[in-house]
Amino acid sequence: MALTFHRIHTTPAGGRRGRIELPHRAVQTPVFMPVGTAGSVKAVPQDILESLGAELILGNTYHLYLRPGHDAIRRMGGLHRFISWPRAMLTDSGGFQVFSLSQLRKVTDEGVRFRSHLDGSSHFFTPEHSMDVQISLGADIAMAFDECTEYPAERSRAEESLRLTMAWARRSLDHFRAHQHEVPWIHNVAPASRPAVAGASSPAPGGGITQSLFGIVQGGMYLDLRRQSAERLVEMDFDGYAIGGLSVGEPRDLTLEMIAEVLPLLPADKPRYVMGVGYPDEIEQYARMGVDMMDCVLPTRAARHGLLFTSQGRMTIKNRQYAEDQQPPDPNCNCMVCRRYTRAYLRHLMQAGEPLSATLNTIHNLAYYLGIMERVRASLAIHQAGGDRFVPEGRRENSPG
């Protein structure tokens, strides 16, 4: 059984207070997912992520495939066990990094050949290979292999990219369905189908829930291509749906227009994930429109550059004005950093190049982002008493299976 999504309450504006039952965790939605690129949310230990209330974190398939390698992670029982993270995880397909980080990539209908940004070694990724890697990593949610259409893109380029992404979505789904029982931690399948690696299975996650696969809506900034993409993915019947190819340099009202166009086309009983967004006001806005999941490197990456998101706006902590400022970074924040440290100290750590700077800045920014989602969830659930437990009604009529 794949994930189940319970809608606890839906507001007139479409915002959904819900819960996603995943193998390793029931995740409260809308949820913000910190990005743990190479098996680590940079500078923050796992126990602190837990205390911040992170329920679902993201791992990057491209990075983990190159180092330490998905076969090694499988032998160690999967990504959860390898990084000692008992809660939920999601892996991306590797596509976005192949297209943004690697060199000399060559795209054919079959897949993408690219050179590693680490050592120049040559690799070939296909939808099937991306599924094999993601099944070995064993995150609760895997993503279909797609091509992220760049911005700006001519219509003919966006059409060709979409054609490829839709063909790869079909191949991703078929291969995933045929092999999803090979996930390293699965415990509720017939012994004959268990992975052959003795003693390497993780502690059994709950509920007999299996790994799930999401399809990714592409189509550049063309509304009709976005619609076409959403409709075709829904026909394929994925476990959830993402909107990709946004926040790639386009103006924000265009991002909003694409999300508003696609959301009503996606099944109400499946989670909806907008990839790679955004600023604090954006994640709140999209959550209120009915987006259930979001991820972004912004709070963690900005933190390492000394940019703090606060209730009073953005703060560049290395500015001279904070040199002897005895206030907490954000007087309205109750995180472990704001309870204990001053702006002056955070500025000093940054000026001195102390590693603790990245850690403390990141902890605050993540607390701020996760706090936004907590408040949005509370406000979406005001009429919770009238909510209902959603039970899927079986496969859609137009499902091929």
Ligand SMILES: [Zn+2]
């Ligand atoms: Zn704080």
